[in-house]
Amino acid sequence: MELSGSEIIIQFLKDEGVEHLFGYPGGAVLHIYDALHNQKDVQHILVRHEQGATHAADGYARATGKPGVCLVTSGPGATNAVTGIATAYMDSIPLVVITGQVPSHAIGSDAFQEVDAVGITRACVKHNFLVKDLNKLAETLKKAFYVATSGRPGPVVVDIPKDITAPHIKIPYVYPKTVEMRSYNPNVKGHPRQMKRAVDLLLSAKRPMIYSGGGVIMSEASNELRKFVRKLGYPITQTLMGLGAFPGTDPQFIGMLGMHGTYESNMAMHDCDVLIAIGARFDDRITGVTSTFCPYAQVIHIDIDPASISKTINADIPIVGDVKDVLTAMNKLLDKPELPIDKPALEAWWNKIKSWQGQKSYEYETKSGLIQPQAAVEELYKVTGGDAFITSDVGQHQMFAAQFYPFDEPRRWINSGGLGTMGFGLPAAMGVKLAFPDKDVACVTGEGSIQMCIQELSTCLQYNTPVKIINLNNRYLGMVRQWQEFFYEKRYSHVYMDSLPDFVKLAEAYGHIGIRVDDPKDLHDAMKEAFALKDKTVFLDIITDQEANVYPMISSGKAHNEMDISPLQQKIQADMKARGETV
Amino acid sequence: MRHIISLLVENESGALSRISGLFSARGYNIESLTVATTEDVTLSRMTIVTAGSDRVIEQINKQLNKLVDVVKLQDFTEGNFIEREMMFVKVKAQGEGQRSEIKRLSDIFRARIIDVTDTTFCIELTGSGDKLDAYINSLHETSVIEVVRSGSMGILRGEKALTL
Numbered sequence: 001m002e003l004s005g006s007e008i009i010i011q012f013l014k015d016e017g018v019e020h021l022f023g024y025p026g027g028a029v030l031h032i033y034d035a036l037h038n039q040k041d042v043q044h045i046l047v048r049h050e051q052g053a054t055h056a057a058d059g060y061a062r063a064t065g066k067p068g069v070c071l072v073t074s075g076p077g078a079t080n081a082v083t084g085i086a087t088a089y090m091d092s093i094p095l096v097v098i099t100g101q102v103p104s105h106a107i108g109s110d111a112f113q114e115v116d117a118v119g120i121t122r123a124c125v126k127h128n129f130l131v132k133d134l135n136k137l138a139e140t141l142k143k144a145f146y147v148a149t150s151g152r153p154g155p156v157v158v159d160i161p162k163d164i165t166a167p168h169i170k171i172p173y174v175y176p177k178t179v180e181m182r183s184y185n186p187n188v189k190g191h192p193r194q195m196k197r198a199v200d201l202l203l204s205a206k207r208p209m210i211y212s213g214g215g216v217i218m219s220e221a222s223n224e225l226r227k228f229v230r231k232l233g234y235p236i237t238q239t240l241m242g243l244g245a246f247p248g249t250d251p252q253f254i255g256m257l258g259m260h261g262t263y264e265s266n267m268a269m270h271d272c273d274v275l276i277a278i279g280a281r282f283d284d285r286i287t288g289v290t291s292t293f294c295p296y297a298q299v300i301h302i303d304i305d306p307a308s309i310s311k312t313i314n315a316d317i318p319i320v321g322d323v324k325d326v327l328t329a330m331n332k333l334l335d336k337p338e339l340p341i342d343k344p345a346l347e348a349w350w351n352k353i354k355s356w357q358g359q360k361s362y363e364y365e366t367k368s369g370l371i372q373p374q375a376a377v378e379e380l381y382k383v384t385g386g387d388a389f390i391t392s393d394v395g396q397h398q399m400f401a402a403q404f405y406p407f408d409e410p411r412r413w414i415n416s417g418g419l420g421t422m423g424f425g426l427p428a429a430m431g432v433k434l435a436f437p438d439k440d441v442a443c444v445t446g447e448g449s450i451q452m453c454i455q456e457l458s459t460c461l462q463y464n465t466p467v468k469i470i471n472l473n474n475r476y477l478g479m480v481r482q483w484q485e486f487f488y489e490k491r492y493s494h495v496y497m498d499s500l501p502d503f504v505k506l507a508e509a510y511g512h513i514g515i516r517v518d519d520p521k522d523l524h525d526a527m528k529e530a531f532a533l534k535d536k537t538v539f540l541d542i543i544t545d546q547e548a549n550v551y552p553m554i555s556s557g558k559a560h561n562e563m564d565i566s567p568l569q570q571k572i573q574a575d576m577k578a579r580g581e582t583v
Numbered sequence: 584m585r586h587i588i589s590l591l592v593e594n595e596s597g598a599l600s601r602i603s604g605l606f607s608a609r610g611y612n613i614e615s616l617t618v619a620t621t622e623d624v625t626l627s628r629m630t631i632v633t634a635g636s637d638r639v640i641e642q643i644n645k646q647l648n649k650l651v652d653v654v655k656l657q658d659f660t661e662g663n664f665i666e667r668e669m670m671f672v673k674v675k676a677q678g679e680g681q682r683s684e685i686k687r688l689s690d691i692f693r694a695r696i697i698d699v700t701d702t703t704f705c706i707e708l709t710g711s712g713d714k715l716d717a718y719i720n721s722l723h724e725t726s727v728i729e730v731v732r733s734g735s736m737g738i739l740r741g742e743k744a745l746t747l
Contacts, residue, residue, distance in 0.1 A: 118597060123608050127651040147651060183593055183654040307645035
């Protein structure tokens, strides 16, 4: 088969099984867009901004486990994509981003719409390529998909000069089924001796903790994790990125940990004597100040990326490998009728945890006539039966969604955890809806975040992706306001969103349904209505209490046992103390 | 502590900037970095001299290994290796006294004078960094016009080798 470079790209995507391509045309990719015309195997989604393309592909990848694919033009097309690429990089999401480049002969001449895309993206990709030879195009694309999806996944950029895609130059094409790279061989199998040592240490624990992260979801190891945790009977906490790998409604799950994790999770982290980290990387939002992190614990760390091990927290037993492989092997070691667990110690540990749980760290105060943002998320949970895909933006609403929507399945909770990219939620929801058209998909957002990629409402109409936008509208950049309240004596510097658009009218202008709710009494019906409108994108503008805060909170420089707790929990603790109980 | 790390990397455009970019992005030190192709034109050999705490050095090694263009890497510091650096020094050499003094010094250090004018010498010297420092220090500071140093290269002693 003789094909031009452009035809090779499209044929390769078909052969690779790519169904959706998120992109935006421009001069440098015109030949490729011509090849996209009049074919039906790869559906192109025309976004309204390249950032939207990368986030949509990212959401698609997070929900499906398949790589997300983007096509953008040179110059501003590439630079607009950078935020989305960096977002995927921080959360280890497999993306392949094809960027057009000016013709080879013009590279370096400051040509129209020329940027050094490979140079600009270098710091936020797993790897990138500049295709200099048409004969290497298919192989390079295969390498890009291989690198993006194997080992610790991540985004890969393929920069393709326009002359490589010229329609009149055709070469033979054969789909490269596999590719060899001598410099890239990710290790997936854990070391048997290390795994044995880890199991022995775990079984000797008196106050064990299991802390799992996004790596479990990446490696599709949810079932292995469930088996592992249930066999041991130990408490498990999960990171923001790991939610859903172990069921959020299971009694062994004691809540998310870290900056806005539950009281019980953070206290248990502080007091545990053996900690096993599974596909988690000890991010600073998890550890708080590292010098006082898990001061009594011996640490086992399973990660596919050797560089993640002992980076911030020293691992006593490091296990480099794919979480699924490692947990499968460790489950085999645990596959005995009776495990030598110190049962009285474990029972005492659970009792301690239950007493912390009794302090109800997530409970929030209600104020008459005001919708609490937490209540809106709880309502969302009720109406969707806990079975929706939830994307979010970044800020208070993100934390409320993570806290109040327990996920029982992996890949349902889709948010920008590492980079913290406002504007992620709506395009990500669009990508999820394309992958799962029959599922409920909601974007929990705020009036700040949603405006960072609101133009994608237009894409939602064009491609009929009826997502529900749950806008927790407090007229403030809530998380920044909370920090200013706590740490800057309520000097609310530039966090008030004056002159907000009328979101209902805005939704209508984009051809969608807008519903505003400002009375707690109407919340349930509005939410029900939004999800009853199956084939409509609905913008639910929920006017919430302006001063609601996210609790608990570990301030910077503080340890896990030094959380700021809610006024309600403070009262509970005071009552406990009055009764002579330890808190 | 000072470490000398030797790498085999794909001889591709951009490989060098990936490596130097890693050091700047993560705030690691580079004392010196040398690179050139090997007998296999698809591979470049790189020697990096860096310094940091054990934790930082461990991260540097791991992060370098993680780069897709890095084929093989070895931290020589723990092992038995030879390290050499090359230097050119251009010095003022005027009058019989000064010229013979420089020649005498160069003999002591086994340096070679590789270019001569009426007023200058250009001297080539190979050795450890300390030796090069010692040579420069032995010259009268007003006589040094220009110093060009290659940065260190390293190779393992004995039969061990960093090859594919």
